[in-house]
Amino acid sequence: MRSVSLLILMLYLAVAGPAHGQTDPDHVFLVSTYRAHPGQEAAYNRALTEKAGPVLDEAVRRGAIVSYQFLQQSMGAGENTHLVIIEFPSWAAVGNLDQEEAEIAREIFDQSFADWSGEFRPLREFIRSEIYTSP
Numbered sequence: 591m592r593s594v595s596l597l598i599l600m601l602y603l604a605v606a607g608p609a610h611g612q613t614d615p616d617h618v619f620l621v622s623t624y625r626a627h628p629g630q631e632a633a634y635n636r637a638l639t640e641k642a643g644p645v646l647d648e649a650v651r652r653g654a655i656v657s658y659q660f661l662q663q664s665m666g667a668g669e670n671t672h673l674v675i676i677e678f679p680s681w682a683a684v685g686n687l688d689q690e691e692a693e694i695a696r697e698i699f700d701q702s703f704a705d706w707s708g709e710f711r712p713l714r715e716f717i718r719s720e721i722y723t724s725p
Contacts, residue, residue: 615724617656618678620687623717626670634672634713635662641709645694646676654683654690672714684721 626634638660646658656677663671678684692703699706 614679616680617724618681618684619722620674620676620678620684620719621722622674622676622719624672624674624714625717626672626714627712630713631670634670634710637710637713638672638674641699641706642674644698645691645706648694648698649687649690652690652694653679654686655679671717 624634642660646655649655650657656679658677659673659675661673661675663673676687678687688703691706695701695703695706
């Protein structure tokens with residue numbers, strides 16, 4: 591577990607470090623870590639691309655989030671860890687993400703939030719989420 595935490599920090603610094611000069615000091619970053627279930631790596635990657643990507647693209651277009659990034663690391667022994675980094679314009683926007691995703695999922699996929707987000711559960715295990723702000 592310690593190696594996963596170190597991995598999260600290293601990847602965050604690699605992604606957010608260069609962007610620090612480009613981001614507003616009020617922006618908030620949500621970094622969530624997931625592990626794809628064994629044998630579900632390809633399906634999870636496809637779900638990120640085909641289901642999560644369009645919803646987050648629309649959230650960016652609407653200004654609900656500033657940007658997002660999906661990162662994946664295969665650790666060799668069959669583990670497959672993913673980071674989802676979402677940049678928000680403010681703390682208030684962090685609390686509105688589920689509502690925004692629910693509206694967008696209904697518009698794009700004609701699915702409730704529970705149905706849309708439920709498609710990810712059999713594919714991955716949630717590890718942790720952390721929130722970061724620009725200093």
